[in-house]
Amino acid sequence: MGRAPCCSKVGLYRGPWTAKEDTLLKKYIRVHGEGNWRSLPKKAGLLRCGKSCRLRWLNYLRPDIKRGNITPDEDDLIIRLHALLGNKWSLIAGRLPGRTDNEIKNYWNTHLSKKLRSQGTDPNTHKKLSESVQELKIRTSNSIKKLKQKSKANEETEKPKIHYPKPIRFTSLSSFSMSRNGNFDWTTASGTSGHEGDRRGFGTDAVDVVPWPNLEDEGIGNGNGNEVGFRISDDQDQDFVNGSDLECLSDILTCSTSLEKLYEEYLQLLKAEEDQIEYLDSFAESLLI
DNA sequence: AAATCGGACAACCGCGACATT
DNA sequence: CAATGTCGCGGTTGTCCGATT
Known part of the structure; x- marks a missing residue:
């Protein structure tokens, strides 16, 4: 109250x-x-x-206040401290003599967040934006692979059906963002590509791709509970049993091979960063003491 | 020259934490 | 222990001012 x-x-x-x-x-x-x-x-x-x-x-x-002229060194320090502490402006300011929390907060909002974005870094998570997108692409291709297997199984057991193309509802991968708590922001994911005219990647075929936050449930996730991907909604599964759908998928699957390579590289990068993260964690602890 | 826009930053507001009564 | 007061923080808003149309 x-x-x-x-x-x-x-x-x-x-x-x-x-x-x-x-x-x-x-x-x-x-x-x-x-x-x-x-x-x-x-x-x-x-x-x-x-x-x-x-x-x-x-x-x-206050007489000890430095005003303006934030140096590149201070820039760098603010970014690093923000990566460690988040929006704890007073803590960050405490590490920058003569700077106030308000000044740093304003400077972050007007300069640094834009700077990071322009460098392809999410200012909230300090992760590369392209990584987020890449992960989603990989998960999408995994989902499609699974679907392809399922479709094959259906082909073997069921008679071919004729399905008319339906309007696509496919959200643009490039429009995802990470929220502050590390979750993906789906609210931005519909937008321009949500209308019928945009059929990138899937031709004219009917695919209803929806957010799928619980990949672990299907044994796809890596178990950290923070994953988000796509699934093809259940009521649309039958749309994939005809050949033309699979043809369209083949392009994507070819693409997914290279994505798998990229994913391998990504995992290697993550491994390489583990040591650095460990160092940063201990640094963060020292700041909070 | 006037209108509009957008960036920068000062100031306000709500709320939680802690202290005091 | 509850009620009240104070402080500090972070998010948001308001205002100024230069750039652009």
Whole structure:
């Protein structure tokens, strides 16, 4: 249950601080020191709430504040610390003398997150965006392989059926993103490719591909519980029993061979990074002590 | 020259943690 | 132990200002 906002009191100023207010605040703190923010405004002759005074002092008036000109070294440090600590701006600021949490937060939101994105890195997870996409592609091809096997089995046991093409509903792989907690963001996955006109990869065939977060249930996942992939929805399985569907799949499966190679390389990279992650973990612990 | 847009950053707000009564 | 007060944090909003149309 939240308390009433302290700045809603009638008669208190809000918005940008004037030079006069700054002077009053600095003068008061120089004499009496920081703290007692609740009573400070009254004593200092300011018509501001204590929170506002505290913020103004910590983020702007404090004498030891460095302003602007964040160096490439600081850039790098912020990125590394963010990778370790997440949005713990005060902790990050604590490692950067003269920088405030607010400044770092703003700098992150306006500069660094864009910089990382432009480098193909997810600013929330610090993982390569292409890796996320690659993983999804691999899982898709695995799903299709399974489906192909299933279709073959069906062919052997059932008479061929004629199925008319249905409009495709295939979500664009390139539009996935990772959320802060490491899950994929499916809300962005429909978008432009969700309409009937977009039939990339599957020709005119009817495939309804839906998010499939529980790959482990099918023995496909690697057991870490964080995987997301595709499955072809059950009610569409029958659409794959005719030959034309499988022809379309062959292109994808050819592609999946090279994806398997890429996946091998990816696993090797992961292995190589394990040592580095171990080092970073111990570094993070040292920061939090 | 005016309008619009977008980046940068200061300031606000809600809430949780902790301290005090 | 519960109620209340204070502080600090992180997310969001508002405003300023330069660039672009």
